[in-house]
Amino acid sequence: MNRGPMKMPAFAALVATALLLGGQAVAQDKSIVVASTTSTQDSGLFGYLLPIVEQKLGITVKVLAQGTGQALDTARRGDADVVWVHARSAEEKFLAEGWGVKRYPVMYNDFVLIGPKGDPAGIKGTDIVAALQAIKAGTAGFVSRGDRSGTHIAELALWKEAGVDIGHDRGPWYKEIGQGMGAALNIASATNAYVLSDRATWLAFKNRRDLAILVEGDKRLFNQYGVMLVNPARHPTVKKDLGQQFIDWLISPDGQRAISGYTIDGRQLFYPNANDPDA
Amino acid sequence: MSDFFDALDTAARLIARLDPELRDIIVLSLAVSLTASVCAFLIGAPLGTALAVYRFRGRGALIVIANALLGLPPVVVGLAVYLLLSRSGPLGSLGILFTPTAMIIAQAMLGAPIVVALVHRMMVDVWAAYGDALLVDGASRLRAMAPIMSIGREALLTAFLAAFGRAIAEVGAIIIVGGNIRGYTRTMTTAIALETSKGDLSFALALGIILVILSMIVSASTLLVGRSLTIR
Numbered sequence: 001m002n003r004g005p006m007k008m009p010a011f012a013a014l015v016a017t018a019l020l021l022g023g024q025a026v027a028q029d030k031s032i033v034v035a036s037t038t039s040t041q042d043s044g045l046f047g048y049l050l051p052i053v054e055q056k057l058g059i060t061v062k063v064l065a066q067g068t069g070q071a072l073d074t075a076r077r078g079d080a081d082v083v084w085v086h087a088r089s090a091e092e093k094f095l096a097e098g099w100g101v102k103r104y105p106v107m108y109n110d111f112v113l114i115g116p117k118g119d120p121a122g123i124k125g126t127d128i129v130a131a132l133q134a135i136k137a138g139t140a141g142f143v144s145r146g147d148r149s150g151t152h153i154a155e156l157a158l159w160k161e162a163g164v165d166i167g168h169d170r171g172p173w174y175k176e177i178g179q180g181m182g183a184a185l186n187i188a189s190a191t192n193a194y195v196l197s198d199r200a201t202w203l204a205f206k207n208r209r210d211l212a213i214l215v216e217g218d219k220r221l222f223n224q225y226g227v228m229l230v231n232p233a234r235h236p237t238v239k240k241d242l243g244q245q246f247i248d249w250l251i252s253p254d255g256q257r258a259i260s261g262y263t264i265d266g267r268q269l270f271y272p273n274a275n276d277p278d279a
Numbered sequence: 280m281s282d283f284f285d286a287l288d289t290a291a292r293l294i295a296r297l298d299p300e301l302r303d304i305i306v307l308s309l310a311v312s313l314t315a316s317v318c319a320f321l322i323g324a325p326l327g328t329a330l331a332v333y334r335f336r337g338r339g340a341l342i343v344i345a346n347a348l349l350g351l352p353p354v355v356v357g358l359a360v361y362l363l364l365s366r367s368g369p370l371g372s373l374g375i376l377f378t379p380t381a382m383i384i385a386q387a388m389l390g391a392p393i394v395v396a397l398v399h400r401m402m403v404d405v406w407a408a409y410g411d412a413l414l415v416d417g418a419s420r421l422r423a424m425a426p427i428m429s430i431g432r433e434a435l436l437t438a439f440l441a442a443f444g445r446a447i448a449e450v451g452a453i454i455i456v457g458g459n460i461r462g463y464t465r466t467m468t469t470a471i472a473l474e475t476s477k478g479d480l481s482f483a484l485a486l487g488i489i490l491v492i493l494s495m496i497v498s499a500s501t502l503l504v505g506r507s508l509t510i511r
Binding site (some may be wrong): 033038041046047051062063064065076078079105179180181182183185186189192205206207208235237266 | 365463
């Protein structure tokens with residue numbers, strides 16, 4: 001059999017892969033999969049926090065940055081050990097269905113309403129309810145995540161609070177993109193539209209062009225993050241000991257200090273609140 | 280235009296510095312896509328040749344299917360492989376979802392139809408030119424496949440490179456089955472998708488420029504190796 005030209009690259013590729021996968025199999029011995037949101041990754045929090053976890057606990061954390069709805073679904077299928085998300089209603093449903101063991105509040109920050117500096121709807125400095133009503137009444141666009149993420153769930157709740165039935169009142173001004181926070185900000189920046197973002201992703205976002213924060217500080221814009229171990233009774237493959245170790249560290253004084261130590265340009269992005277029983 | 284110059288500048292500096300994280304991403308991209316295209320080749324080349332050499336019922340249907348699968352959307356393959364490999368799926372016990380192995384499987388599935396369709400198309404001509412002579416010499420069709428593939432080895436090389444090109448450029452499938460995990464399943468294309476979502480467009484484009492250069496190097500060196508073997 002002469003396969004001629006193929007032998008060399010085939011052999012080289014197989015050897016390279018064997019070495020690579022072999023090396024990683026050893027290095028990844030103590031590892032867990034954490035399904036989380038795009039905000040925790042895009043803001044750079046994981047890039048900062050995970051090396052600390054690796055050093056303190058010896059656990060390699062593999063992060064799937066997916067958005068809250070998808071992260072919870074990944075966990076329901078048994079493909080993650082821990083979920084770390086930000087939509088309390090969805091988290092409590094997940095627990096009630098028996099997919100999670102226990103929910104721990106970890107940290108919070110807030111949502112901000114972003115829009116073009118020219119502010120065609122004139123919402124700057126108003127509260128979030130008045131702002132959304134003005135956007136709906138105006139001609140400028142609004143970009144919605146539309147992906148069942150924590151931010152999307154929060155956005156829908158805010159429309160409801162503003163008395164807008166988005167299912168009924170939506171028009172061409174309401175662009176549902178079905179993508180992550182960064183993609184939504186990119187589209188808002190390219191089309192001069194309004195968009196709801198978590199503050200952390202906004203601070204880390206580089207393609208702002210003409211966008212700025214227009215509404216912030218409203219207590220309805222509170223954004224709580226929670227963490228849960230996936231129920232090993234439902235999925236025996238869940239690494240419950242390593243997962244619980246990771247959670248225990250996050251809510252420990254040590255872990256909470258590490259979270260508050262993450263800053264961009266001197267600004268803190270997440271505020272630890274594991275001690276708040278109502279969070 | 281300044282975005283493009285920024286990107287070129289960033290790409291040059293990234294290459295000059297050879298950042299260890301970038302190096303690991305490049306190595307993983309090449310290892311996954313080369314392995315996947317080799318697998319696609321090992322499956323597809325004999326199959327494509329057989330479709331050119333043998334005459335049997337259903338042959339036409341197989342050829343149509345292979346050609347139809349050329350347009351297989353990566354995101355659909357990714358989703359199918361995800362559902363197969365998920366803990367809740369039929370192959371969940373393997374525990375290989377979100378690993379490089381899962382990415383290789385997905386890319387090999389994307390590459391195999393390309394190899395089958397291209398090899399078949401080119402081997403039809405080789406078989407038309409040499410097939411009768413080989414059969415007259417008393418070779419069975421099975422025995423005739425090896426010399427046919429040897430004669431058409433440049434066609435095989437082209438098919439391999441087409442499969443590799445599909446694999447190295449693809450993001451839809453591997454981002455689903457690999458999960459874009461930093462330091463583990465992050466490749467050039469998934470890193471580009473991530474940097475774009477972070478709004479760092481010139482950095483994303485810089486990674487894209489490096490990817491194009493890499494892809495050119497692999498294709499050129501494969502062709503050179505192939506040529507030296509052909510001239511021998």
